[in-house]
Amino acid sequence: MAEGVKLSDEQRIDWLRLIRSDNIGPRTFRDLINHFGGAAAALQALPGLARRGGAARPGRIATREEAEAEMKAARARGIVFVALGEPDYPLRLQMIDDPPPLLAVRGNLAILNRPLVAVVGSRNASAAGAKFAQALAHDLGVAQFGIVSGLARGIDAAAHRGSLATGTVAVLAGGHDRPYPPENVDLLESIVAEGAAVSEMPLAWEPRARDFPRRNRLISGLALGVVIVEAARRSGSLITARFAGEQGREVFAVPGNPLDPRAEGTNGLIKQGATLTTGAADVIAVLEPILGRGIEVPPAREPEAVGPAESEPGEDERARIVALLGPTPVAIDDLVRLSGAKPAIVRTVLLELEIAGRLERHGGALVSLV
């Protein structure tokens, strides 16, 4: 079942350096690996890319010493780094658009490859909502599902509590040394006894507001489906539901009284097609057939390098592509069409701009200049 190849220690250090460098997110990481054939070559190429991309100030590249220090500190805390494509990397997470190249896992690694269900919801949960979440997580746990959530107050904490004995996964928005919120630190310790805590951020990373929506893609990405227990309009839980939809995961929502603002989001999800959920049976009925089908994962392999000859843009081409960009998001397909350049060339120019900190990526393959 476990496919994929383990990175060498050397490669793992390079991967960590690359993902910890400025302007490198999961998507850029993948593009770089695809382009240069490996992290070591990408690290070497970074300064040149940033220069050609027109970086005002070259981004910082994580040093080998920093990466080794993070590895060592993690090891001391019992945290392992699982790399994309390795046998232990969660299969479903591997299939999202922007899987973290390295996942720092504390606790029971094996739980990540069990069938997982996310249970999330409001921080200011009602007593009924929290009670429901805990019971639902318990019942799904008894049915052999691991429970993923975000360690937040309210629904998340209740979901973890309901599944401590059967196995639960807390996905952190910050690093393992900065669990949030502080009041749930004891809960986190109970979680890692049987389950696990995971993070894509550096150990000491203090989570910022925008790290929470980013983290939510991992909650849905790890799971077969996401149950939203309570959610106000425009709440973080709805972001998780949106990610779940984009990632092709099942979305479940618990109904509530229309006069309760905490039910606005969940009732809205049901109207949009989420499965109305009043208990574990509703979730199991949808997920069991999916489990039966198994997961098809493309065989993991070291990506092949694309020769510079094929994808190195000329100065003209670069200028033409940059000229097409502005503050308004534009589709990458349109850039290819309008510039007349090969897709590989356009991707290279975008990579340069990104590493120079000048490009912003939006959903749906849209990009804009910063």
Add this chain to the structure above:
Amino acid sequence: MAEGVKLSDEQRIDWLRLIRSDNIGPRTFRDLINHFGGAAAALQALPGLARRGGAARPGRIATREEAEAEMKAARARGIVFVALGEPDYPLRLQMIDDPPPLLAVRGNLAILNRPLVAVVGSRNASAAGAKFAQALAHDLGVAQFGIVSGLARGIDAAAHRGSLATGTVAVLAGGHDRPYPPENVDLLESIVAEGAAVSEMPLAWEPRARDFPRRNRLISGLALGVVIVEAARRSGSLITARFAGEQGREVFAVPGNPLDPRAEGTNGLIKQGATLTTGAADVIAVLEPILGRGIEVPPAREPEAVGPAESEPGEDERARIVALLGPTPVAIDDLVRLSGAKPAIVRTVLLELEIAGRLERHGGALVSLV
């Protein structure tokens, strides 16, 4: 728009006598009219039918004096009897399986042919549920829908209250002189100011438990759709929802917290396909296209009499058909097949048994001996 022919005073008296006679429900009434061509002929035939059906004791036939007295009392109270097929008879109600032959209406008759929506739910409503029902009825009223409900405590009363100004219809389980529950008598008086109260029962009929589910078919039958606001499992509101489904009416349900037993019924309805409803817009979105389509009603006409020659069973046939019947419900189609008799003959024998008080009709054209 208003089609159909008015009954003569004489015919109306005969209709009232026939429907007020023992063992005659709306379905039997229709069968008798179809068979004998009119109420007067049916009344004459009743004793013979009951005898042939093997009545232990012949059922009571309402006298002309009784019918005239009921007419007179009704007139004194401002109540009119609208007969099936008359121009004022509610078009949608005419299309259900078992429309009341005579509908006693108090108040504003015209409201019955406006587009109506039923809003029903638990008697022991939550404060939030009652508030929601009242607001929903108000908003639907503003959108030109009349609101139908059952005058019960809780959700029904709230729905009437929310639509007093725009028009609301109370369907009574008993007679007009026995409104139930007593605490809503004042509300009823406010209802008939702008809207109406309707009943198929004699004026002084004290409603029994089984009259409430029977009444519920009229609530759904009058309406384009039924909104269930709160409903426990196995509650009367779910009976109304079932009637609505059988009658081809839209079913709407208001979601609630799964831990609230009053939401068990409504959440269940949504799972089964009812439209999740959090406000009037959800109802209007479904009903507006239906309104646009108009209603197709078969032209009302006096049914033609079937000659006795064609449908008078011989003794053999009668015995054969009765022998096929027992306490277990059996399909009328099967009776035709197994007896080898013509459908018209089978229907006549069933009519005789029914009038003799020996037949019970179940849903789906099933019958059994009492």
